[in-house]
Amino acid sequence: MNRDEPGTPSLRWDRDAVVAVDQRALPREYRLLRLTTVDELIDAIRSLAIRGAPAIGLAGALGVALSARLHGSAGEEAAAAVTADADRLAAARPTAVNLEWGVRRALGRLADGPEAVLAEATAMLHEDTASNRVAARRAADLVLSLTARRPLRLLTHCNTGRLATAATGTALGAILELAGRGHVAEVLVDETRPLLQGSRLTAWELGEAGVPYRICADSAAAAAMAQGLVDCVLVGADRIAANGDVANKIGTYGLAVAAAHHGVPFVVVAPESTWDRSLPDGSGILLEERDPAEITHVGGVAVAPAGAGVLNPAFDVTPAGLITGTVSEQRTVTGHFATGPAAGAAGTTARSLSARIAGLLSAFPDHPEPGIVFRDLAGVYAEPGLLAELADAVAGHFGGVDRILAVEARGFLLGAAVSARTGLPLTLVRKPGKLPGPVHRVEYALEYGTDQLEVQKGAIAPGERVLCVDDVLATGGTLAAAAALVAACGARTAGMAVLVALAGLGGSERLSRHPLLVLHDVPEADPAVPAGHGGAGYADGIDRKATA
Incomplete structure (x- = not known):
């Protein structure tokens, strides 16, 4: 199969299979996976062949469609089998709320038959593409309102482009939108340890789009801000709590702290499906802990002593108070007040x-x-x-x-x-x-x-x-x-x-x-009120006679 052109969806339905770009192979090899069973799709999600919060949500929906078509529509037994597959899909990765959202939305059409489930899943692909384009434009407008220098020097973390979505991308989509308007001088791409989604995937997408970039070590980002090399930081999100706290790829929190210290705008771009308003704040977000070998080995070669202890969280939580603005396809939220x-x-x-x-x-x-x-x-x-x-x-x-x-x-x-x-x-x-x-x-x-x-x-x-x-x-x-x-x-x-x-x-x-x-x-005993007038009073005369 021929390589996709820039902007082509990296996840789609093709006859009786889910077709996805294998993100594990990039940038060395451009390889497409043809997934025909739910087990294959779950493995692709867990192994990060398919990754990015919006993309795994859409993959989950397509997985329900795959199960529905495999089991048919006859009887309670088939419905129970599809529901069991849906539960397994939703549990494949715990942090990104989009996965369960996509699975449950597609499963909601099961009573109408397998084709209705597939129609819902494919409609979600089109919706994601459209919403990403709107969010990218809104985010670009926000960045331009927050920055004075042109063209801009931007910094991003992990991968938030078309590989992580149905198409276009979230934070990277906004960067490409700004580049299309002629406002980008350079993008600094965090390598994003330990799996290098920045240096492998984001750099690849920027190269495909012809946008100037340089890869930097994650630990160099704060120094780049200190040297005045960053005008704005743009990142995506895997789950956003009701108060605006954001779970995203590990290292995001540190970037936000550095950006706040140096007065650099910090913007999050994510679809509405990433908001989890059942969680009051980020303390309730379950953060995935991944295989220690991702830290102790690089390319299969050990880089740490045998038996070394490992801390390998895939995500961290950035408090809302460190975020300049959060943008979706429906809204732009700015001016967060720190909590938690x-x-x-x-x-x-x-x-x-x-x-x-x-x-x-x-x-x-x-x-x-x-x-x-x-x-x-x-x-x-x-x-x-x-x-x-x-x-x-x-x-x-x-x-x-x-x-x-x-x-x-x-x-x-x-x-x-x-x-x-x-x-x-x-x-x-x-x-x-x-x-x-x-x-x-x-x-x-x-x-x-x-x-x-x-x-x-x-x-x-x-x-x-x-x-x-x-x-x-x-x-x-x-x-x-x-x-x-x-x-x-x-x-x-x-x-x-x-x-x-x-x-x-x-x-x-x-x-x-x-x-x-x-x-x-x-206070009732207001020192601004002369003696003899008491503490009760009214500020503007509008409500001064309202009673309890």
């Missing part, structure tokens, strides 16, 4: 932001009427760059969000900034009569009557996870009403964020069923 292992640094950042807000927050007693303390946030918004930092803190604190909802009026400022930082759509909640067309309306109690909030019907899709954003939390009436509007749209509130919360008014308690981020708490 980086929580100490995140806590320091949060305390610093709170102190800065406190220093810029002004109190005006008896405004707009006697007994009311008007706490003015104008100084916070006027401080150059601070709103962007506050938006980063909010954006990174919450994972698994589909949409930002901002409450009239000053909530619009923070909401718009968070939307800009994350690339997520923004929806505005307004007072009655300000939105055109059909609306959902919620009435909530005030101390002397009631008020209402509205959102346009169709502005929030059913099932979306919505982050509600406002500037001030007093009694919680407004944000509770916002959450009710989210529910009226058939969506759910994934969290709430405010710049300032006023202690003693019950707002945090009222909203306790929702994850709540407060960037600065104003």
